[in-house]
Amino acid sequence: MTDTPAPTSEATPIRDYSPTLNLPATDFPMRAGLPEKEPKLIARWDEMKLYERLRQTAKGRDKFVLHDGPPYANGHLHIGHALNKILKDIITRSRQMMGYDSNYVPGWDCHGLPIEWKVEEEYRAKGKNKDEVPINDFRAECRQYAEGWIKVQAEEFRRLGVEGDFKNPYTTMAFASEAVIATELLKFAVSGQLYRGSKPVMWSVVERTALAEAEVEYQDYQSDTIWVKFPVTSEATELAGAFVVIWTTTPWTIPGNRAVSFSPKIAYGLYEVTEAPDGNWAKVGEKYILADALAEAVFKQAKVTGYRKVAAVVADALAALVCAHPLKGLGGGYRFDVPLLAGDHVTDDTGTGFVHTAPSHGREDFEVWMEHGRLLAERGIDPAIPFPVDDAGYYTADAPGFDGRRVLTDKGEKGDANQAVIEALAAGGMMVARGRLKHTYPHSWRSKKPVIFRNTPQWFVYMDRPIGKGPVGDTLRARALSAIDDTAFYPPAGQTRLRSMIENRPDWVLSRQRAWGVPIAVFRNTETGELLPGPDFAHNDAYAGRIREAFLAEGADAWFADGAKERFLKGFVEDTAAWEQVRDILDVWFDSGSTHEFVLKGRPDLKWPADVYLEGSDQHRGWFHSSLLESCGVNGVAPYKTVVTHGFTMAEDGRKMSKSLGNQVQPQDVIRQSGADILRLWVASTDYWEDQRIGKKILDANSDAYRKIRNTLRWMLGTLAHYDGGAVAYADLPELERVMLHKLAEVGAEVVEGYREYDFKAVFSSVLNFMNIELSAFYFDVRKDALYCDPKSSLKRRAALHVVALLYDHLVKWLAPLIPFTTEEAWLERHPGEASSVHLELFPAVPEEWTDAALDEKWEKVKRVRRAVTGALEIERREKRIGSSLEAAPVVHVEDKDLLAALDGLDFAEICITSQIAVTEAPAPDGAFRLDDGTPVAVVPKLAEGRKCARSWKILPEVGSDPDYPDVTLRDAQALRELAAGA
Template sequence: MNDTAVSETETDYSATLFLPQTDFPMRAGLPGREPNWLERWERMDIYARQREDAKDRPLFTLHDGPPYANGNIHIGHALNKVLKDLVSRSMQMLGYNSAYVPGWDCHGLPIEWKIEEQYRARGKDKNDVPVVEFRQECRRFAEEWVDVQRAEFKRLGVIGEWDNPYLTMSFDAEAQIARELMKVAMSGQLYRGSKPVMWSVVERTALAEAEIEYQDYESDAIWVKFPVIAGQSAGGGASVVIWTTTPWTIPGNRAVSYSGKVEYGLYEVTQAPEGNWAKIGDKLILADKLAAEVFAKAKVEAYAKLRAVSSDELAGTTCSHPLKGLAGGYAFAVPLLDGEHVTDDAGTGFVHTAPSHGLEDFEVWTENGRNLAQRGIDTAIPVPVAGDGFYTADAPGFEGARIIDDSGKKGDANQRVITALAERGAMVARGRIKHQYPHSWRSKKPVIYRNTPQWFVYMDKPLGGKLADGSDMDTRRQEAIARYGEDSLRSRALLAIEETRFYPIAGQNRLRAMMQDRPDWVLSRQRAWGVPITVFVDKKTGEVLKDETVNHRIAQAFEEEGADAWYKEGAAARFLGPDRDPSDYEMVTDVLDVWFDSGSTHSFVLRNKQKWPHLKFPASMYLEGSDQHRGWFHSSLLESCATNGFAPYDSVLTHGFTMDGEGRKMSKSLGNVVAPQEIIKQYGADILRLWVASSDYSEDLRLGKETIQTTVDSYRKLRNTLRWLLGNLAHYEAKDAVDFADMPELERLVLHRLAALDETVRAAYKEYDYKRLVAALSNFMNVELSAFYFDIRKDALYCDPISSVRRRASLTVLNHLFNCLTAWLAPVLVFTMEEVWLERHREEGTSVHLRLFPEVPAEWRNDALAAKWEKVKAVRRVITGELEIERRNKIIGSSLEAAPTVFVSDPVLVAAIAGIDLAEIAITSAITFGNAHAAPVDGFTLPDVPGVTVVFAPAQGRRCARSWKILPEVGSDPEYPDVTPRDAQALRERKAAGL
């Protein structure tokens, strides 16, 4: 068939053709139609139907990492939720009971901050509001956004238990979070210590590493002299020089660190400008590699190295503080300590060490505690900076100065310190440096390291305890000791990482590296909206109270009243009970880091069989963005290893971030934010889903106008293929289906491809390789079907007689194609495949999403047949290549106007095309085979198909008025003189059937 117009002398036989018939629209209209399918699924309660159908199948549980309930979803949320839906739906269709319970993170600073903003706008002070009332306002705020986000997630086509989600603020969840915390406390892993932690002055709370992002920041850089007062390197008034980008930490200095691996020297300034900070005669100890750079910064015109200074000399050296005497303070000695963190890559080769303001500083100070005490040095760690960013009395002379103000801007602390150092002759040089500096990912404001009392979980303390099933952890302990030499939270977490499957595998290395080096886990936050750290501390001993009866009272109260019970009047007496005096105990008021909340979800979701019987623990998979290696993956692993001894997941899948079309991070300031709501409004959710599935989610994903248009074009091609299928299947009747053994080779070839694709599709879904899946199906539908099989079989499907085995076999194959393709694409194009499926299956209660992937008969697979047809296709390409030239030259308009001569000299190709109707395959009216040895030298050939030559010749005979083939036998049937004998037979059969 072709589209050549019917001449005036011919009868119009178009009504006698089996042309495609379907109401399935070419234009998708997804934005308007998709909500109808959502309503239908709601009426059907399709999720409950899936659970009922799959109740006896093995469980697959993708545990939802909870998004934060404080705003509309963004494109990162959409990417994440669509990926989860792809996993959940495909595993359901692969034969699992794949339930999906969505959840929300409801506690924490972002929500608390929003309520405080509302207070400030009304001139209201949070401190004047009872804490329980404030918490209730936070709860209402979170509830509102849960409802908003739930609707937005459902609009993406995500299926799940939306009417029964988990919320970290539900009473049962708060009770279980408290239980998990109390398990940690009872096992001796919880302790209160004083350590430098990331502190947000703006938000007035400690932050975890997962709550930090690094941004460009300009800092003051200073080089400062610490005068040597004792040691072999004193050498006539020498000074050790340090470099720092945080001048405000100098009041907290207690030591200077050096490295035994760095080479140092004693240098003397021999020439310098008048009034320079570094003066002629100054003797400075510096790393040899950095001396020239330091003197350049100090504007020193000439200097000389007096001698080398060994690490042994430095080990016995003590300095005085550069602020000594200021406001009567800083009179203590400043020892030099060997530190592994010191290098000669930048600075001076010496590191100013303030144990109040840095983890490495803290560690080197505490590691040397015994030695320092023996030298008569006070090892107490000061608290020079308060939570509001102001200096305390531990920073004499600087009271009233501030490091960062409430808006996140720099205070006057740096300049005050620099001025004081200069007045004492301690400055060597100063400058400015742009570098990556930690900021709170919520307020986007810089943070500081600050020594505060916090609650921690030991990473390296030997563990004991019970497994989740109540059995001893002896086996786990032995495994950890055998592999890592110790049984600790760190070793168990590392062991769990080795046992977990990662997609992509690089995620394993990343999480392992983080776990190997991380400090003790800080759990406490100085806020109000969260689950409190439900422990009591004995005021006399400082020990945490370990009493299961008290713990039970707390958990029971939380089950009934929520965590607000901790803040109600008389709570201490209520929980401690009649046998304990509340005045003997401190009731901790800090709240838990929200990462502990979400890290505990496995305990109140996966193991809550009463509420969610179709979930399993450990989960089959946790799936989140790559930032969650330091977030939810990390905290969940630690929490479960602390309370269960192993990971809460069998596998971890990580996706990248969403960038704009040019690879830039999306931001409102750049105006390049792509909102999922806008894509859905203009194109539909299936377009967004297809973009996700077509992308390499292991990397950062780009999304811009060009990407969206490419996805729309891909979708349109898939839709048109399915529409053509539907149109032709209007003529399919199951009773006329042809058995596989009776099918022509071309049909058996297509079924072979279906069998091969079945393996590809199942493997891609099992390996979560959706890009491979979409590419394979798109290529099959666009190239192998639309451009090859459908193109060839249009003539038979439209024109063959009713009794034709060829036509019936093709319809049978189309039915198989329909059944496979609608199922294989259902997890991706959830709305479109439902629409396609219901075009043929209109009965109430049916859905493509209640199906499994169809079982493909093994007999369909025929690699030898496929290899043969690759050769047939090669010959066909040479023929169509020649016809395309004739079409371009306007010699022909349709390939049916051609009857080329084909010369095949390659015996392998001759064998392949033997018995094949090459005219049918090349869609010409006829083909003549010439003597292979007489192929003309000017015939058409293709370099990659040697041994095949094609010479064009026009088709001979009359044109069939029904099929438009040009053949000599047209007119040979007296009853139908203007059609081919085949078409005449088709017309007789239609007439006999009353059509």
């Protein structure tokens, strides 16, 4: 039966019966028009105060809290923002409909370089100098800039269909937020975890500040590489007069060299150059100590044409060596001893088997140097770490002989330091070889320029020192690792990744040398190094209270106002001159890492800890990481129960999106062209735990899936126009209806499990497959005849209408978190009213009686036989022997007793949508149609006998036997009588 019957036979019907058919009728359009319709639905939600009603209806339920990781308020949303916020919205909507009070509070990160850098760009464009502007005036401009973008981004998030408390979001720059952030830092000072130290940190010369790992990205970079001789000065050894050779990709760090590292696990040898070209850096007769596995490669790079191994060199011999610095005497400096130190980081994969060690310029270098501090002191070596490079990338007095040389310029371009060092080494006869290497190197994710590692005074939090007066072992690292074990991760690999980062991270660097942010609001005694507040300060609570009150009233600007030092120290110390006010600001990751304190704990509509944090996989080193450390430091546990991560969005061909490639997909463009629900359907259909792709073909595929969903909803709405709401008891339902309810129950379980496990692709595919395969291609197809043509009194028709109503109700609600605009539109078709919304509903409960595995198994057999019949009829249609399946009366030979038994008592002609059908267990004749899958069913196509019904188009001998309605079947005649009686 088709939706729009029309005569196709030889006979002209006596009358047009189409007005008597119960054909679908609905105002729900086939064409969605989402770009125009969605803003109207948003306006409707605002008018009906949907957010407030959601909170009211959920009052008293258990809370489910997704804590929003704050984006930076500094630009229009990109596709990554869309993915992130849509995922969060799906979670909060689905949990709300699962029976929780699932409030979503959006937030924004407002401090730090992303904002400050933009304001500075505006200054530069106007010819203004930031340093000439009072700091609080500059901070005010940063605040204003952030406020503007918060408004823009909030509207863009809402246009995605994101529902939440956008009237009362949280921001890190709110005075109340700044007060909490500042006092959270004070807790680390009071517990003795905060300290001022000197370590090499990633430093942006362009931005003049330290960077956290989360603020860098790795890009290809071409470095100068050099092989350098370190003369052995130890005399009482057979290695006297030889050279230890190192290899480095950062020649500019050689002035900071203080040691050479080796590995006791590597086999080393003493090698002599026996043949080399005239004028070569590597001279005949010179002896080099090298890793055996790398000697050949080193001599090849050095253009040495002949060499021999003189002797093996053992680790103990290396540990006893002292070398001279290769720049010894330059500018009157570098006259100190350079010891050899054992280090686990040394390998013989590349280089020479020795690592040039500059504790000012590398984490591993620093750690090796500090690890051997006692040994260095015993050998009379000064353990002090120099500061060879300043914040602008220039060499300092700790790099004699290189006055005015610069590592990087203000624009992030390579300076003249590398070449100056190479020339000085060559002039001193300390070069062996040089080259170039293209490799990945850290760059600032804002300026996109290379960073350097430089030793600077910074503020740190200990990772491995006992917290406060706690027991040995109660360290921040130990707490964080324990908290990771107690957290659920989706995907599970996220747990391993975060654990590895916590296990291997150095002390937490908190300070930044910028203006826009929350200050490290402590004082330091310039003589003793004591901190105020601190473990030994008697007025910690009073001081924290003073900071809190001032910041609540004036924001963090209070710290930078005139007279701030005296204001905050008054009454706590006698000699304020001995105390230095710290002017550094907190890393923004501490800001966002503290949000759980002033959002989850500070709002009565939320709770602590959060049920889930969801962000991109880069946040294992960012927000997940800093939130974990901050909460473990002050609360002892993580601020979240579950961590969900998504990958990055790539272009359709798998490449990274970029303006230069012209392959960017902007969410605003997708919404303008297709609507937000199409974008949301892409999010729901993708395996977001991994990197995902987007582009025209992918969006077109999602549009096709959307059309199938919409058309199915439309058919159900049209069919339900004839439904009077009358329910049919489950026991009275025909088998086909009961088996569809079993399928619905199965899908329901998959849907709820998918939402619970954050597997939205499973939800989408489960619902889509059910709608396409079980409903459109089977159940609706079979039941259209009864729904359109049966008498109003027909149990079959009433049962089908009842089940279609149940299908609609369940499907619209299950789809609501994924495509909220379309489902709202569909819901309002059946539930009009100013206060009506599908988003105020709960997922429907599935009655246990619907589950009937035995019945489902039987009908799978029925459908198996049906597939053989439809396969045979498809050939008949293709060969034009029939026009529609109703012209057929196939003979079906079922050769399997179980399959045959499954058909017992069923109107198999109705199920196969034929006018007549014969089922037999007799052997099939040669040439009968069979499926290729080995189904023991054969079909012999035949034409139906009898006259064609002018109303339902069935061909049956009974047509003509009713004197009142001689051109229709008896069933159709009964329907016409009931219609006439009703009229």
